[in-house]
Amino acid sequence: MVTLKDIAERAGVSMMTVSRVMNGNQGKVSEKTAAKIRSLAEEMNYIPNSSARSLAAKSSKIIAVILRDSSIYNPLADPYSSTLLGYITKEVQKRGYYVMIHLVQDFSNITFNLRSWNAAGAVFLGVFDDEIRHIQHSNHIPLVFTDSYSNVRQLINVGIDDYKGGELAAEHFYKKGHRRLAFAGPFTKTGGVISRRCQGFCDTLTSMEVPVTPNHIYDLETMRPEDIIDSILNDPKPPTGVFAFSDEFAMELYSAAGKKGLFIPDRLSVIGFDDLPVGCSLPSALTTIRQNIEGKAAEACRILFEHIGNPQKPSESVVLDVQLVDRDSVKDITEI
Numbered sequence: 324m325v326t327l328k329d330i331a332e333r334a335g336v337s338m339m340t341v342s343r344v345m346n347g348n349q350g351k352v353s354e355k356t357a358a359k360i361r362s363l364a365e366e367m368n369y370i371p372n373s374s375a376r377s378l379a380a381k382s383s384k385i386i387a388v389i390l391r392d393s394s395i396y397n398p399l400a401d402p403y404s405s406t407l408l409g410y411i412t413k414e415v416q417k418r419g420y421y422v423m424i425h426l427v428q429d430f431s432n433i434t435f436n437l438r439s440w441n442a443a444g445a446v447f448l449g450v451f452d453d454e455i456r457h458i459q460h461s462n463h464i465p466l467v468f469t470d471s472y473s474n475v476r477q478l479i480n481v482g483i484d485d486y487k488g489g490e491l492a493a494e495h496f497y498k499k500g501h502r503r504l505a506f507a508g509p510f511t512k513t514g515g516v517i518s519r520r521c522q523g524f525c526d527t528l529t530s531m532e533v534p535v536t537p538n539h540i541y542d543l544e545t546m547r548p549e550d551i552i553d554s555i556l557n558d559p560k561p562p563t564g565v566f567a568f569s570d571e572f573a574m575e576l577y578s579a580a581g582k583k584g585l586f587i588p589d590r591l592s593v594i595g596f597d598d599l600p601v602g603c604s605l606p607s608a609l610t611t612i613r614q615n616i617e618g619k620a621a622e623a624c625r626i627l628f629e630h631i632g633n634p635q636k637p638s639e640s641v642v643l644d645v646q647l648v649d650r651d652s653v654k655d656i657t658e659i
Contacts, residue, residue, distance in 0.1 A: 325369045333363050345369075384420045386627070387437055387445040388412075392426035402571055402599050403616070404448055407469070410620030411446055418628055434461040444627045447471075452515070465630035467623045472515025477638045479630065481623045484645050485516055488612040489523025491647040492566045492594045495610065497531055500657035501564045501592060504528060505539035507551060507576070508568030517568050520596065524566050541565075543572065548579035555591065556583065563656065564592035570599040573609055573652075581606075588654035598648055608650035615643055 327345070331338045340352055344360045352360075363369075388411060390398045399405050412422045420443065425436045433454075437445060444465040451458065452473040459466060459475065471480045496504055506524050508517040525535045539562050541551045555561045567573040573595035577587055585591050587607050595602060598613035622641050630636050 325364075325367045327369075330360060330363050330367060330369060333367070334360050336360070383441040383443055385423050385440050385442045386415045386420050387423050387425055387440065387442040389425050389427055389433055389445055389447045389451075391449045391451065392428045398426060398449070402601065403569065403597050406599065406616050407448060407620055410617045411448075411624060414620055414624035418624075433458055437462055437464065444631050446623050446627060465627050465634070467627045467630075469619065469623060470516050472519070478640065479626055479638045480640045481619055481626065481643070482516075482641070483614045483619065483643045485519035486523035488596055488614070488645045489520045489525070489566070490527045491612055491645065492596075493524045493527035493531070495594065495647055495649070495653060496564045496566070496592070497528070497533065499564075499592070499653050499655045501653075502533050503539070503560060503562045503564075504533065504535055505541060505555075505562035505565045506535060506568075507541040507543060507546075507565055507572065509543040520566075520568055543568075548572070548575040549582075551576065552579045552583050552585055556585065562591075564594070564653065567593060567595050570595035570597040570602045570609060570611055573611070574601065574605065577605055588652050592653040594647075594653060603650070605652070607652045610650045610652045611648050613646045613648045618643055 327338050327341045331341045334341065334356070336356060340356070341360055344352055344357045345364065388408060390404060390408075392398065399408070408424070415422050423440060423442070425433065427433050427436070433445075436442075442464060445462070445467070447458075447466065447468045449470070451468065452471055455468065455471065455473045455475045455478060459478070466479060468478060468480045470482045470485075471478065472482075473480075493504070504524075506521045508521060510517055510521075521540070528535055538554075538558075541554070546554075551565075565576065567576055573593050576593060580587055580591055587593050593609065595609045595611040596614070597616070598611045602609035602611055622643065626639060626641070
Protein backbone atom coordinates (compact mmCIF):
# COMPACT_ATOMS: atom_id res chain seq x y z
CA MET A 324 0.00 0.00 0.00
CA VAL A 325 1.31 3.44 -0.94
CA THR A 326 2.05 5.71 2.05
CA LEU A 327 2.65 9.42 2.55
CA LYS A 328 6.34 8.60 2.97
CA ASP A 329 6.43 7.02 -0.51
CA ILE A 330 4.91 10.11 -2.08
CA ALA A 331 7.22 12.41 -0.11
CA GLU A 332 10.31 10.54 -1.37
CA ARG A 333 9.11 10.76 -5.00
CA ALA A 334 8.26 14.45 -4.65
CA GLY A 335 11.41 15.36 -2.77
CA VAL A 336 9.50 17.00 0.09
CA SER A 337 8.75 16.19 3.73
CA MET A 338 5.95 13.90 4.88
CA MET A 339 4.40 16.89 6.67
CA THR A 340 4.15 18.76 3.37
CA VAL A 341 2.46 15.80 1.71
CA SER A 342 0.10 15.40 4.65
CA ARG A 343 -0.95 19.05 4.49
CA VAL A 344 -1.68 18.86 0.77
CA MET A 345 -3.63 15.59 1.01
CA ASN A 346 -5.74 16.99 3.84
CA GLY A 347 -6.53 20.21 1.95
CA ASN A 348 -4.46 22.33 4.31
CA GLN A 349 -1.46 23.15 2.15
CA GLY A 350 -0.69 26.41 4.00
CA LYS A 351 2.69 27.68 2.84
CA VAL A 352 3.07 24.97 0.18
CA SER A 353 3.27 26.46 -3.30
CA GLU A 354 0.55 25.60 -5.79
CA LYS A 355 3.18 24.07 -8.08
CA THR A 356 4.40 21.69 -5.35
CA ALA A 357 0.84 20.90 -4.27
CA ALA A 358 -0.13 20.04 -7.84
CA LYS A 359 2.92 17.79 -8.14
CA ILE A 360 2.02 15.97 -4.93
CA ARG A 361 -1.61 15.45 -5.99
CA SER A 362 -0.48 14.19 -9.38
CA LEU A 363 1.93 11.71 -7.80
CA ALA A 364 -0.74 10.53 -5.38
CA GLU A 365 -3.06 9.79 -8.27
CA GLU A 366 -0.30 8.16 -10.32
CA MET A 367 0.75 5.94 -7.40
CA ASN A 368 -2.89 5.10 -6.55
CA TYR A 369 -2.64 6.47 -3.02
CA ILE A 370 -5.62 5.60 -0.82
CA PRO A 371 -5.98 7.74 2.34
CA ASN A 372 -6.53 6.06 5.66
CA SER A 373 -9.97 7.54 6.37
CA SER A 374 -10.33 6.09 9.85
CA ALA A 375 -7.00 7.52 11.03
CA ARG A 376 -7.82 10.90 9.49
CA SER A 377 -11.25 11.03 11.09
CA LEU A 378 -9.91 10.21 14.54
CA ALA A 379 -7.20 12.86 14.26
CA ALA A 380 -9.34 15.61 12.82
CA LYS A 381 -11.65 17.95 14.72
CA SER A 382 -14.34 17.10 12.19
CA SER A 383 -14.42 13.67 10.58
CA LYS A 384 -16.86 14.81 7.88
CA ILE A 385 -18.68 11.54 8.56
CA ILE A 386 -22.44 11.38 9.04
CA ALA A 387 -23.63 8.08 10.45
CA VAL A 388 -26.95 6.72 9.25
CA ILE A 389 -28.33 4.23 11.75
CA LEU A 390 -30.81 1.49 10.87
CA ARG A 391 -32.12 -1.22 13.13
CA ASP A 392 -30.63 -4.60 12.23
CA SER A 393 -32.57 -7.83 12.10
CA SER A 394 -31.51 -11.45 12.02
CA ILE A 395 -34.55 -12.18 9.86
CA TYR A 396 -34.35 -9.70 6.98
CA ASN A 397 -32.06 -7.18 5.33
CA PRO A 398 -33.22 -3.70 6.42
CA LEU A 399 -32.03 -2.20 3.12
CA ALA A 400 -34.28 -4.59 1.19
CA ASP A 401 -37.14 -2.38 2.39
CA PRO A 402 -37.78 0.01 -0.53
CA TYR A 403 -38.84 2.86 1.77
CA SER A 404 -35.64 2.70 3.84
CA SER A 405 -33.39 2.36 0.81
CA THR A 406 -35.13 5.28 -0.93
CA LEU A 407 -34.80 7.52 2.13
CA LEU A 408 -31.16 6.49 2.55
CA GLY A 409 -30.44 7.40 -1.07
CA TYR A 410 -31.84 10.91 -0.66
CA ILE A 411 -29.98 11.41 2.63
CA THR A 412 -26.72 10.33 1.01
CA LYS A 413 -27.18 12.90 -1.76
CA GLU A 414 -27.92 15.66 0.77
CA VAL A 415 -24.87 14.77 2.86
CA GLN A 416 -22.54 14.62 -0.13
CA LYS A 417 -23.74 18.03 -1.34
CA ARG A 418 -22.21 19.44 1.83
CA GLY A 419 -18.86 17.70 1.36
CA TYR A 420 -19.51 15.04 4.01
CA TYR A 421 -19.57 11.26 3.83
CA VAL A 422 -22.20 8.70 4.85
CA MET A 423 -21.40 5.69 6.97
CA ILE A 424 -24.19 3.15 7.40
CA HIS A 425 -24.52 1.29 10.69
CA LEU A 426 -26.91 -1.63 11.18
CA VAL A 427 -27.42 -1.99 14.91
CA GLN A 428 -29.36 -4.18 17.30
CA ASP A 429 -29.09 -2.17 20.52
CA PHE A 430 -28.05 1.31 21.63
CA SER A 431 -24.67 0.17 23.04
CA ASN A 432 -23.59 -0.71 19.49
CA ILE A 433 -24.64 2.75 18.34
CA THR A 434 -22.49 4.56 20.90
CA PHE A 435 -19.45 2.39 20.15
CA ASN A 436 -19.72 2.94 16.40
CA LEU A 437 -20.26 6.70 16.61
CA ARG A 438 -17.27 7.14 18.89
CA SER A 439 -15.05 4.81 16.86
CA TRP A 440 -15.50 6.90 13.73
CA ASN A 441 -15.62 10.29 15.43
CA ALA A 442 -18.90 10.93 13.59
CA ALA A 443 -19.93 14.56 13.18
CA GLY A 444 -23.61 13.67 13.52
CA ALA A 445 -26.13 10.89 12.97
CA VAL A 446 -29.53 10.29 11.38
CA PHE A 447 -31.71 7.45 12.65
CA LEU A 448 -33.99 5.63 10.21
CA GLY A 449 -36.73 3.54 11.78
CA VAL A 450 -38.07 3.20 15.27
CA PHE A 451 -35.72 3.70 18.22
CA ASP A 452 -38.25 5.14 20.67
CA ASP A 453 -37.40 2.75 23.53
CA GLU A 454 -33.69 3.59 23.35
CA ILE A 455 -33.74 7.31 22.54
CA ARG A 456 -33.15 8.45 26.12
CA HIS A 457 -30.08 6.20 26.40
CA ILE A 458 -28.76 7.18 22.96
CA GLN A 459 -29.00 10.90 23.69
CA HIS A 460 -27.42 10.52 27.12
CA SER A 461 -24.44 8.56 25.73
CA ASN A 462 -23.72 10.73 22.69
CA HIS A 463 -23.03 14.46 22.50
CA ILE A 464 -23.16 15.05 18.76
CA PRO A 465 -26.23 16.20 16.78
CA LEU A 466 -28.70 13.32 16.45
CA VAL A 467 -31.74 13.49 14.16
CA PHE A 468 -34.48 10.89 14.42
CA THR A 469 -37.11 10.15 11.79
CA ASP A 470 -40.70 9.07 12.44
CA SER A 471 -40.30 9.04 16.22
CA TYR A 472 -43.20 9.32 18.63
CA SER A 473 -41.01 9.35 21.72
CA ASN A 474 -41.92 11.74 24.53
CA VAL A 475 -38.25 12.43 25.30
CA ARG A 476 -37.70 16.18 25.63
CA GLN A 477 -35.28 18.08 23.36
CA LEU A 478 -35.60 15.44 20.67
CA ILE A 479 -34.78 16.41 17.07
CA ASN A 480 -37.28 14.59 14.87
CA VAL A 481 -38.57 14.73 11.31
CA GLY A 482 -41.79 12.86 10.69
CA ILE A 483 -45.02 12.92 8.75
CA ASP A 484 -48.69 13.31 9.63
CA ASP A 485 -49.43 9.58 9.95
CA TYR A 486 -52.83 10.22 11.54
CA LYS A 487 -53.91 12.36 8.59
CA GLY A 488 -52.83 9.57 6.26
CA GLY A 489 -55.33 7.29 7.96
CA GLU A 490 -58.02 9.96 7.70
CA LEU A 491 -57.45 10.40 3.96
CA ALA A 492 -57.62 6.65 3.33
CA ALA A 493 -60.89 6.33 5.25
CA GLU A 494 -62.46 9.29 3.46
CA HIS A 495 -61.50 7.91 0.05
CA PHE A 496 -62.93 4.48 0.74
CA TYR A 497 -66.13 6.04 2.06
CA LYS A 498 -66.47 8.29 -0.98
CA LYS A 499 -66.18 5.21 -3.21
CA GLY A 500 -69.05 3.50 -1.37
CA HIS A 501 -67.12 1.11 0.90
CA ARG A 502 -68.72 0.43 4.29
CA ARG A 503 -66.85 -2.70 5.47
CA LEU A 504 -63.15 -1.93 5.79
CA ALA A 505 -59.97 -3.34 7.30
CA PHE A 506 -56.49 -2.21 8.34
CA ALA A 507 -53.31 -4.28 8.06
CA GLY A 508 -50.01 -3.49 9.79
CA PRO A 509 -47.40 -4.75 12.27
CA PHE A 510 -48.22 -3.20 15.63
CA THR A 511 -45.64 -4.49 18.08
CA LYS A 512 -42.35 -3.45 16.46
CA THR A 513 -43.08 -0.17 14.74
CA GLY A 514 -43.81 2.23 17.57
CA GLY A 515 -46.36 4.96 17.04
CA VAL A 516 -46.16 5.19 13.24
CA ILE A 517 -48.49 2.29 12.46
CA SER A 518 -50.74 2.97 15.45
CA ARG A 519 -51.29 6.58 14.31
CA ARG A 520 -52.17 5.49 10.77
CA CYS A 521 -54.62 2.94 12.12
CA GLN A 522 -56.07 5.41 14.64
CA GLY A 523 -56.67 8.07 12.02
CA PHE A 524 -58.32 5.47 9.80
CA CYS A 525 -60.59 4.03 12.52
CA ASP A 526 -61.50 7.38 14.11
CA THR A 527 -62.60 8.81 10.77
CA LEU A 528 -64.70 5.78 9.88
CA THR A 529 -66.29 5.76 13.33
CA SER A 530 -67.26 9.42 12.87
CA MET A 531 -69.00 8.32 9.65
CA GLU A 532 -70.75 5.50 11.55
CA VAL A 533 -68.69 2.84 9.77
CA PRO A 534 -66.57 1.38 12.60
CA VAL A 535 -63.78 -1.11 11.87
CA THR A 536 -64.51 -4.33 13.75
CA PRO A 537 -61.66 -5.97 15.76
CA ASN A 538 -61.54 -8.99 13.44
CA HIS A 539 -60.75 -6.60 10.57
CA ILE A 540 -57.59 -5.27 12.23
CA TYR A 541 -54.95 -7.58 10.79
CA ASP A 542 -51.74 -7.66 12.84
CA LEU A 543 -48.83 -8.65 10.61
CA GLU A 544 -46.87 -9.85 13.61
CA THR A 545 -49.17 -12.86 13.68
CA MET A 546 -50.62 -13.00 10.15
CA ARG A 547 -49.03 -13.42 6.73
CA PRO A 548 -50.58 -11.87 3.59
CA GLU A 549 -51.91 -15.32 2.70
CA ASP A 550 -53.58 -15.59 6.11
CA ILE A 551 -55.32 -12.25 5.56
CA ILE A 552 -56.66 -13.33 2.18
CA ASP A 553 -57.88 -16.64 3.65
CA SER A 554 -59.59 -14.72 6.45
CA ILE A 555 -61.35 -12.47 3.93
CA LEU A 556 -62.46 -15.44 1.80
CA ASN A 557 -63.88 -17.24 4.84
CA ASP A 558 -65.51 -14.15 6.37
CA PRO A 559 -69.34 -14.10 6.16
CA LYS A 560 -69.15 -10.29 6.05
CA PRO A 561 -65.74 -9.65 4.46
CA PRO A 562 -64.21 -6.21 4.10
CA THR A 563 -64.44 -4.73 0.63
CA GLY A 564 -61.29 -2.68 1.15
CA VAL A 565 -58.02 -2.89 3.08
CA PHE A 566 -55.79 0.00 4.13
CA ALA A 567 -52.25 -1.40 4.06
CA PHE A 568 -49.67 0.28 6.31
CA SER A 569 -47.14 0.47 3.44
CA ASP A 570 -46.86 0.13 -0.32
CA GLU A 571 -44.46 -2.76 0.17
CA PHE A 572 -47.03 -4.75 2.09
CA ALA A 573 -49.75 -3.75 -0.39
CA MET A 574 -47.66 -5.43 -3.09
CA GLU A 575 -47.47 -8.61 -0.99
CA LEU A 576 -51.24 -8.45 -0.56
CA TYR A 577 -51.69 -8.14 -4.34
CA SER A 578 -49.64 -11.27 -4.87
CA ALA A 579 -51.41 -13.32 -2.20
CA ALA A 580 -54.84 -12.20 -3.42
CA GLY A 581 -54.08 -12.96 -7.06
CA LYS A 582 -53.01 -16.53 -6.23
CA LYS A 583 -56.40 -17.16 -4.63
CA GLY A 584 -58.49 -15.44 -7.30
CA LEU A 585 -59.30 -12.39 -5.17
CA PHE A 586 -58.35 -9.85 -7.81
CA ILE A 587 -57.74 -6.17 -7.05
CA PRO A 588 -59.86 -4.04 -7.30
CA ASP A 589 -62.66 -6.22 -8.70
CA ARG A 590 -63.08 -8.25 -5.50
CA LEU A 591 -60.92 -6.31 -3.04
CA SER A 592 -59.86 -2.66 -2.96
CA VAL A 593 -56.52 -1.61 -1.47
CA ILE A 594 -54.87 1.64 -0.38
CA GLY A 595 -51.15 1.71 0.42
CA PHE A 596 -48.84 4.19 2.12
CA ASP A 597 -45.60 5.88 0.93
CA ASP A 598 -46.14 6.29 -2.86
CA LEU A 599 -43.14 4.26 -3.95
CA PRO A 600 -42.60 4.22 -7.75
CA VAL A 601 -43.21 0.48 -7.97
CA GLY A 602 -46.86 1.04 -7.03
CA CYS A 603 -47.53 2.38 -10.52
CA SER A 604 -46.29 -0.87 -12.11
CA LEU A 605 -48.80 -3.13 -10.34
CA PRO A 606 -51.60 -4.69 -12.47
CA SER A 607 -53.95 -2.08 -10.99
CA ALA A 608 -51.88 0.99 -10.13
CA LEU A 609 -51.90 1.45 -6.37
CA THR A 610 -53.92 4.21 -4.74
CA THR A 611 -51.75 5.35 -1.86
CA ILE A 612 -50.96 7.96 0.76
CA ARG A 613 -47.99 9.92 -0.51
CA GLN A 614 -45.30 11.07 1.85
CA ASN A 615 -42.51 13.27 0.54
CA ILE A 616 -39.52 11.00 1.17
CA GLU A 617 -37.12 13.37 -0.59
CA GLY A 618 -38.46 16.26 1.49
CA LYS A 619 -38.03 14.24 4.68
CA ALA A 620 -34.38 13.57 3.81
CA ALA A 621 -33.80 17.24 3.00
CA GLU A 622 -35.35 18.41 6.29
CA ALA A 623 -33.42 15.84 8.34
CA CYS A 624 -30.13 16.94 6.78
CA ARG A 625 -30.96 20.65 7.04
CA ILE A 626 -31.58 20.36 10.75
CA LEU A 627 -28.57 18.11 11.30
CA PHE A 628 -26.11 20.46 9.64
CA GLU A 629 -27.59 23.50 11.36
CA HIS A 630 -26.89 21.79 14.68
CA ILE A 631 -23.40 20.79 13.58
CA GLY A 632 -22.74 24.46 12.82
CA ASN A 633 -24.42 25.63 16.02
CA PRO A 634 -24.54 22.98 18.77
CA GLN A 635 -26.51 25.35 21.02
CA LYS A 636 -29.40 25.63 18.55
CA PRO A 637 -32.70 24.53 20.14
CA SER A 638 -34.11 21.17 19.12
CA GLU A 639 -37.03 21.12 16.72
CA SER A 640 -39.64 18.69 15.47
CA VAL A 641 -40.90 18.86 11.88
CA VAL A 642 -44.12 17.19 10.73
CA LEU A 643 -44.51 16.96 6.96
CA ASP A 644 -47.87 16.78 5.21
CA VAL A 645 -49.25 13.78 3.29
CA GLN A 646 -51.60 13.52 0.31
CA LEU A 647 -53.78 10.82 -1.21
CA VAL A 648 -52.83 9.74 -4.73
CA ASP A 649 -55.89 8.31 -6.50
CA ARG A 650 -55.10 5.54 -8.99
CA ASP A 651 -56.84 2.26 -9.86
CA SER A 652 -56.84 0.00 -6.79
CA VAL A 653 -60.08 1.25 -5.20
CA LYS A 654 -63.28 0.18 -6.93
CA ASP A 655 -66.21 2.59 -6.95
CA ILE A 656 -69.14 0.63 -5.52
CA THR A 657 -71.49 3.55 -4.86
CA GLU A 658 -73.95 2.19 -7.47
CA ILE A 659 -73.86 -1.41 -6.24
